[in-house]
Amino acid sequence: MSAREVNVAIIGGGLMGREVAAAIQRWPALIDHPVRPRLRAVCDINEAALGWFDDIDTVTTKVTDYHDLLADPTIDVVYVAVRHDLHERIYTDVIAAGKSLLAEKPFGIDEAAAASILAAVEKHPESFVRCSSEMPFFPGAQMAINYVRSGALGTIVQARNSFLHSSDLDRSKPIGWKRQNEFCGEAGVLNDLGMHTWHVPLRLGWAPESVFGVFQNIVTERPNAEGALVECDTWDNAVLHSWANHEGVGFPLTTETKRIDPGQKNTWVFEAIGMDGGVRFSTKNPKSVEVFGLVDVPGNGQEQAWHQVDAGSQSVWPTVTGSIFEFGFSDSILQMWASFLAEREGLLGDRFGCVTPQEAAATHAIFRAGMDSRSRALPVNPR
Numbered sequence: 001m002s003a004r005e006v007n008v009a010i011i012g013g014g015l016m017g018r019e020v021a022a023a024i025q026r027w028p029a030l031i032d033h034p035v036r037p038r039l040r041a042v043c044d045i046n047e048a049a050l051g052w053f054d055d056i057d058t059v060t061t062k063v064t065d066y067h068d069l070l071a072d073p074t075i076d077v078v079y080v081a082v083r084h085d086l087h088e089r090i091y092t093d094v095i096a097a098g099k100s101l102l103a104e105k106p107f108g109i110d111e112a113a114a115a116s117i118l119a120a121v122e123k124h125p126e127s128f129v130r131c132s133s134e135m136p137f138f139p140g141a142q143m144a145i146n147y148v149r150s151g152a153l154g155t156i157v158q159a160r161n162s163f164l165h166s167s168d169l170d171r172s173k174p175i176g177w178k179r180q181n182e183f184c185g186e187a188g189v190l191n192d193l194g195m196h197t198w199h200v201p202l203r204l205g206w207a208p209e210s211v212f213g214v215f216q217n218i219v220t221e222r223p224n225a226e227g228a229l230v231e232c233d234t235w236d237n238a239v240l241h242s243w244a245n246h247e248g249v250g251f252p253l254t255t256e257t258k259r260i261d262p263g264q265k266n267t268w269v270f271e272a273i274g275m276d277g278g279v280r281f282s283t284k285n286p287k288s289v290e291v292f293g294l295v296d297v298p299g300n301g302q303e304q305a306w307h308q309v310d311a312g313s314q315s316v317w318p319t320v321t322g323s324i325f326e327f328g329f330s331d332s333i334l335q336m337w338a339s340f341l342a343e344r345e346g347l348l349g350d351r352f353g354c355v356t357p358q359e360a361a362a363t364h365a366i367f368r369a370g371m372d373s374r375s376r377a378l379p380v381n382p383r
């Protein structure tokens with residue numbers, strides 16, 4: 001198959017800008033993908049950050065003002081990975097320039113920003129827009145999604161999707177933009193990690209009817225660049241207890257986003273338990289998917305059992321990687337991009353796709369409801 005060439009630019013050459021640049025360089029790992037992206041241009045206001053891209057031969061343009069990229073008619077797709085307070089302005093500018101956009105979460109700093117980005121998407125249908133969320137592209141996550149879609153759960157009893165860190169356990173870790181409401185947003189950890197926990201539930205049709213949030217700000221001060229303690233006002237942990245609906249039957253759906261969960265490093269967990277079956281997957285054990293069922297135990301009849309299945313390396317798009325090998329974070333970024341660019345060409349088919357602008361905006365409504373619910377928590381008055 002001859003793949004269509006697409007020219008990509010990155011705005012924001014920090015942690016995620018470099019991760020995506022590296023994923024695009026691994027494109028030949030995909031078998032017969034209909035698109036071939038070429039990273040052509042990078043923008044960062046910090047010139048030092050641009051130096052990292054020197055080793056990528058296809059990058060011919062490095063600029064410090066993103067408007068220069070948007071004025072370049074040869075650029076088709078822009079990936080933007082910048083602070084949350086900059087999302088609205090840069091995303092809407094990219095969309096208005098008619099470029100396709102893979103936006104980073106949380107798709108605007110708050111509900112109003114997300115609505116403004118969504119309005120730009122609707123005004124410029126020529127711009128294909130999706131939002132980043134790569135963890136569901138782990139083969140084990142895909143297996144879990146397919147399990148739910150098969151109907152094997154029967155009536156759903158409960159479901160959970162979590163994203164768990166512990167990097168903020170270290171109180172001496174300097175404050176950065178992600179730990180300040182001004183730049184990260186009032187939703188704090190929900191803005192950082194919430195999209196990861198809602199992509200699959202929303203795609204399964206589990207938009208919640210109601211939400212109750214439990215929030216923690218555990219570390220309230222952190223050192224700045226000079227070592228002085230300054231306010232760290234973002235929520236560290238947030239758990240949203242919600243009521244969702246599957247085929248007409250309600251069930252409790254819990255999403256957990258935690259920057260301080262001792263022992264966890266970027267752990268994404270999905271679990272759905274039903275009357276007839278169950279499925280669990282965690283990136284902590286990326287090869288392993290657990291499914292629930294009854295098993296004949298000789299001499300004891302049928303017993304309940306969790307079975308363990310090895311997921312292997314193959315996800316949504318086939319790769320040259322041996323199917324028994326292991327899958328990792330950078331593979332999930334490659335798979336997410338493969339889906340994004342295929343969907344842009346109208347060639348996604350029934351494969352799993354990236355977060356839509358409508359889904360991304362919906363997460364902000366959920367976060368807002370979760371934050372507002374705190375004022376309605378009832379005090380417990382023992383008699």
Ligand SMILES: NC(=O)c1ccc[n+]([C@@H]2O[C@H](COP(=O)([O-])OP(=O)(O)OC[C@H]3O[C@@H](n4cnc5c(N)ncnc54)[C@H](O)[C@@H]3O)[C@@H](O)[C@H]2O)c1
Pocket residue numbers: 011012013014015016017043044045046049064066080081082083084086104105106132133134191192
């Ligand atoms: N999908 C994921 O797993 C994941 C992981 C981490 C971060 N993120 C998201 O990615 C985005 C960026 O996070 P990060 O960790 O890469 O941040 P970062 O701070 O490492 O990088 C941001 C970069 O943007 C640059 N920048 C700032 N203003 C700019 C401007 N006006 N024009 C061009 N460049 C500018 C900065 O100099 C910096 O190099 C955020 O939305 C964050 O939530 C996603």
